[in-house]
Amino acid sequence: MHFNTKDRASGYSASNSAGAAGEDTTDAVLKPITPQLVRTERELREKQVTQDISKLLGKSAPYTIDSGDVLSIVVWDHPELSNAATVATGGPVGVGADASTSATTAPPAGFIVDHEGMIQFPYAGPLKVAGLTQDQARNMLASKLSKYLKQPKVTLRVQSYRSKRVYVDGEVKNPGLQAMNDIPMTLVEALNRAGGVLPTGDQSQVVVNRSGVNYQINLPQLVQRGINPGSIMLTNGDVVRVRSRDESKVFVSGEVVSPRALPMYNGRLTLNEALGESGGINPLSGDGSQIYVVRKSGTDQVVYQLDGRSPGALAMAEGFELAPKDVVYVAATPLANWHRAISLILPGALSSAVGAAQPAR
Incomplete structure (x- = not known):
């Protein structure tokens, strides 16, 4: 040649x-x-000119309930209404891949949000809780029960986070599924839950795939430009991949x-x-x-x-x-x-x- x-x-x-x-x-x-x-x-x-990642930036918002989540509901002074919701599942649920695996293999105790985003509760009947925060769902349930109970005191929380998840792959210590919970799922949070980037990983070559679109993230460059990587908010179904230095x-x-x-x-x-x-x-x-x-x-x-x-x-x-x-x-x-x-x-x-x-x- x-x-x-x-x-x-x-x-x-x-x-x-x-x-x-x-x-x-x-x-x-x-x-x-x-x-x-x-x-x-x-x-x-x-x-x-780097790729526009403005669609990934945002502020943290309260967790919203969705199909597959398991709710724990307690109506104070009325244990007969919340018997199933008070059964313990044997440990913290909803953090990392292990929690998600246990949640899918063991029968969950509580009120499961069905595929239509509904739950069934005594006296209140079918309630659509999908898209609501815990406080909004609690207030709605208390309003329904107030027709039958005098000033009902309700405690409602998400017992098992099973509706939203992201996937972390590549050069991280623990690749796999990360369930989204009440802690905002930022890019930094997802990488930390996966055990951090390995020495063989390239922090300038982090790819976030959302709805079929790949966003190239250069973490050192973002810090140099004064952009906090913690402001990159992940959503349900995102795939994060840390490429190898090789x-x-x-x-x-x-x-x-x-x-x-x-x-x-x-x-x-x-x-x-x-x-x-x-x-x-x-x-x-x-x-x-x-x-x-x-x-x-x-x-x-x-x-x-x-x-x-x-x-x-x-x-x-x-x-x-x-x-x-x-x-x-x-x-x-x-x-x-x-x-x-x-x-x-x-x-x-x-x-x-x-x-x-x-x-x-």
Whole structure:
């Protein structure tokens, strides 16, 4: 494959043949890494338009009863009206996947809200409680009972939260179902209930799927912009997925001590860090003046070049942030290329020549 680079400023074009003749040629723009370029790239990142997540932001609201919830109802001084609702279920219900599992496997005690959002209560008859808060449902029941009882005192609460749930998947400690209860289900709350993000998780790649639409959430970026991640409110049926750092890798190859694929740290990795984690430029064969970063931009490719021998090169490398799937390549010196070419043409010729040139002991 032929790889052509062209410097926009000077019009200079260079071709590096890496395969047989007749293959496709890929053109790429060559941009020298300079302090001005580093500043421009940083400004573009800061001005970059991110996905609108305003639909996810909101304020916490009281929990509303829905189909599947189990209510505990007590009418004071009238135990005959609330016998079933006072039977204990053997522990706290409605928090996390375990609670949801126990609620679906054991027969719940209390008044179950049916598929139409109704409950049946003595004297009050069928009551539609779906969509009401606990206080609203209690007041409605007390109003119904006041026709038969004098100033009835009613206690109504949700005993088992079974109607609303979200799903947390990916790089969290305890992936699975999270039942929504009277504590507002924010994105931070859901992640904490799942045991938190694992070290292998990328906090800049959190996806919230709502009604078939994926919202990309960059938690460190939100905090940097002054947006509290706790203001992202989840609703019933949302799916939260924390992607792995392995999905956003940078590849370092060429004349470095340890070529490797490096994961990014919460969406961030500089050129200096990538070279450092690869052991640096190989002192025997690496050409510090030819450090390249190959980046795909749409259908085109952009090649950034850093001259590591120039003053301030380390500062520019530290300020130049890489993007996922970038390829960092360090070219070999002309002497190393000549040595390899001779070794391919005449295997062992150089070592034999060196041995013949050394005086016999």
